Amino acid sequence: MNLSKQQIRKIVYEFRNNLSYEDYHKKSSIIYNKIINSKWYLEADTIISYVSTNNEPDTYTLINKAFSDGKKVAVPKIINKEMEFYFINSLDELEKGYFGILEPVNINNKCVPENVCPLMLVPGVAFDLNNNRTGYGGGFYDKYLSRHTVHTIAICFKEQIFEQIPIDEYDIKMNKVITD
Template identity: 45%
Template sequence: MTKSEWRKKIKSELLSMEGNDRKVLNEKIAAQLFKTELWQNSNYIGITVSRKFELDTTTVIKKAWEEGKKVCVPKCYSANKKMEFRELSSFDELENVYMDLYEPVIDRTKVIPKENIDLLIVPGLVFDKKGYRIGYGGGYYDRFLQNYQGSTLSICYSFQTAEQLPFEVFDVPVEQVITEEGRYI
């Protein structure tokens, strides 16, 4: 399948999930994440704020706050296709922007340098056994990951995994992928 076909297939599956099934799987995935050394040894966590049809990241964000970790969420700049991470200490510091994305309010948050982020939880629609991913097509994470030195992982439902995906030379795989069934890579 092409990247476009993968995106369409997985979005459809995400949109068709039942609320209770989604909740149970989210809890299992979060529990798997919290057991990892990458999570336990990280002080600064980079993570997106999920949209309604995506795997819920609010539980992960709240757990990070409970554990005294710093949470950083992306602010995207479409004019130059760049993004930066800004520290989030409350969901009140978010605003709804394009495509129903929630991003940090600039005048209420501060930029966290890339080198301060210990663990980056990289979003995507589908992931393969080598850590390659197909995201939403903007390339923001691919550019950000080019010289990122911290640890990376992704969290997703098991149906969001594949044996192998098409990838480009500039794609950077994540170190681990975590589903409700466990971890691989």
């Protein structure tokens, strides 16, 4: 059965909205452990990460771990419908921004992936067995990744993996997808 991006989004939103507190944290913990023990995390000096919202796999714990491991951390901010990443020193440096998602307050320290050894953690609604990604429909990550070369790891719950998802010419494939 071929599902549209809209149908896939509806299925995944319903799944995430119905996750129990316990299941959410258990699944996020499995993903967290896979990431922090991966060669990509261990070799990276910078973690470029989204700030989780709406029952996306937890990134707060990952971000705090990166800080405690002495890594630099950059998170996204939308300005004039363009996404850029800015370094932060603490999760306390975030405030609600675009679509109510936490964003950095200070935008004086922009992250240029080509100048650091980064690992980028990418959100998404759904992924397929070929590491294709369906995002939220704004194209922010696809546009950003078309301008920058960076190793991408998408993180999601296993229920967000489909055999095949519809893709278009602008969709950027992930280097790796990690699930629970």
